[in-house]
Amino acid sequence: NFRTNRLPHIWCPGCGHGILMHSIARAIEDLNLDKDNICIVSGIGCSSRASGYFDYNTIHTTHGRALTFATGVKLANPNLHVIVITGDGDATAIGGNHLIHSCRRNIDITTIVFNNNIYGMTGGQYSPTTPTDDKATTAPYGNIDKPFDICELSAAAGATFVARASAYHVNQMLSYTKKAIMHNGFSVVEAVSSCPTYYGRKNKKGSAVDLIKLIKENSIVTNDTNKAKETDKMPIGIFKDVTLPEYTNEYKKLVEKF
Numbered sequence: 001n002f003r004t005n006r007l008p009h010i011w012c013p014g015c016g017h018g019i020l021m022h023s024i025a026r027a028i029e030d031l032n033l034d035k036d037n038i039c040i041v042s043g044i045g046c047s048s049r050a051s052g053y054f055d056y057n058t059i060h061t062t063h064g065r066a067l068t069f070a071t072g073v074k075l076a077n078p079n080l081h082v083i084v085i086t087g088d089g090d091a092t093a094i095g096g097n098h099l100i101h102s103c104r105r106n107i108d109i110t111t112i113v114f115n116n117n118i119y120g121m122t123g124g125q126y127s128p129t130t131p132t133d134d135k136a137t138t139a140p141y142g143n144i145d146k147p148f149d150i151c152e153l154s155a156a157a158g159a160t161f162v163a164r165a166s167a168y169h170v171n172q173m174l175s176y177t178k179k180a181i182m183h184n185g186f187s188v189v190e191a192v193s194s195c196p197t198y199y200g201r202k203n204k205k206g207s208a209v210d211l212i213k214l215i216k217e218n219s220i221v222t223n224d225t226n227k228a229k230e231t232d233k234m235p236i237g238i239f240k241d242v243t244l245p246e247y248t249n250e251y252k253k254l255v256e257k258f
């Protein structure tokens, strides 16, 4: 599933993104999907490099705009499995507007958000998911903003499948990605990742392995977000899975009327 004739990837040693990308490739392989029926779309950032390494139809687009390109691809060919790979900055800052409207429309696109809590590729600036008080290149004394919860944001905006896994929770990542790809509607999988180079170093969190251990220690596998709040841990699970009219089907019905 990977382009072996390409140069090696540019992710730093210990970055969680490779684990997440592998899960996506395994999900596609397990589902036995035709490569010609897949289109991976990405924006800009460390996460978005993934599109260049897959041996599928891929489009590497502009910062924050992956969902707009993906919407065009899906409307032009509704039979394609369109998968967006994006990051926390790409999806919830520059592309935040596009994310909420894609959720609202319930268009059949799978969006995997690699959330490493920081802008990695551009030098470690804080993002909309950087925890309060954590440090970043642009927050040397600590971040005073409150972070977005990507799953709560997506569910509230209308996404019909919402889940969270991580670079530690590999089995869940594989399972949720498969479910998201087969879901007929807008699906979001927040894939919590680790950035040892910027987030780890700026916050003195230790090695790449220590960061993965932190994800394990700070999370709980449960679909019940209220239960997770009692433990003050990040829930790993499926938080929304409902069936509602899908955008390209509704669009087709409208066009057929005229």
Ligand code: SF4
Binding pocket: 010, 011, 012, 014, 015, 016, 017, 046, 116, 120, 121, 194, 195, 196, 197, 198, 199
């Ligand atoms: Fe991964 Fe961070 Fe390096 Fe980007 S900067 S490749 S997120 S470790």
